[in-house]
Amino acid sequence: MDSFIAWVGGKKLLRKEIVNRFPEDGFKKYVEVFGGAGWVLFYRDKHAEKEVYNDINSELVNLFKNVKFHPEAVAKELEFTLSAREVFEQYKMADVSQMTEIQRAARYLYLIKLSYGATVRSFGCRARETVDLDVLHKVKKRLDGVLIENKSFAKLIPSQDREGTLFYCDPPYHNTEKYYDTGEDVFNEEMHILLRDTLKGIKGKFILSYNDDEFIRELYKDFVIEEVERSNNLKLVMGDGDARYKELIIKNF
Structure with missing residues (x-):
């Protein structure tokens, strides 16, 4: 099935290539470290007996949790909401500390749906359907049994690492970090290095997607590196015509 949201750098077009490279001998636990829209x-319907979705973005994680447990309530919040720039700006500037978790989830879903390139920053100038309850019910069913976490990769990976675990990592791409909402943890070169060092010592296996970049190639030169080519919505958001x-x-296997 498809994700219910778009996302900057989302893996809709690369997910088949990624899944085709999953270990042939299987795995007991699947962990998405930088969950985003969850395209992979x-x-x-199920990758492993145990599954974990994680993201550092607390608003995104709150959205996933409330779609998992309260899809009807999230849909109800947006039932009569107009697709309009004024509403978008009001939602964008809203004080989330005064909202319930369901209201926060509905707000963030609206911002994702109506923003340009799913950046949650600027109005997309197109009327869109903000919510489809049937879709949310399908998402709820898929998320049943999935543990949803809101941790940094440096805390999540060691806590979930076991033999038989497969980590899929889709970090902010090198030199495009400003387009991602990573909260207070700015994703700089030190963070890219920390991710490599964290993955280097795991007991499980990992698959990692990155932009083709000399810094990244050098960083992961001791692992298996494969080239693929695809369309990417991040470059469209950045204004790159190509x-x-x-x-x-x-990967490490």
């Missing part, structure tokens, strides 16, 4: 998670480029899939 949603690609199959939206096809080489991308890397990196």
Whole structure:
């Protein structure tokens, strides 16, 4: 199935290539470290006996949790909401500390749906359907049994690491970090290095997607690196007319 949201750098177009590279001998636990829209998670009805979705973005995680447990309530919040710039700006500037978790989830879903390039920053100037309850019910069913976490990768990976675990990592791409909402943890080169060092010592296996970049190639030179080419919505958001480029899939097996 598809994800219920778009996302900057989302893996809708690369998910098949990623899943095709999953370990042939199987795995007991599947962990999406940088969950985003969850395109790889949603690609199959179930990847493993245990599954974990994680993201550092607390508003995104709150949205996933409330769609999992309260899809009707989230849909109800948006039932009569207009697709309009004024409403978008009001939602964008709203004080989330004064909202319930369901209201926060509905607000964030609206901002994702109506923003340009799913950046949650600027109005997309197109009327869109903000919510489809049937879709949310399908998402709820898929998320049943999935543990949803809101941790940094440095805390999540060690806590979930076991033999038989597969980590899929889709971090902010090198030199495009400003387009991602990573909260207070600015994703700089030190963070890219910390991710490599964290993955280097795990007991489980990992698959990692990155932009084709000399810094990244050097960083992961001791692992298996494969080139793929695809369209990418991140380059479209950045205003690059040539939206096809080489991308890397990196793994430790």
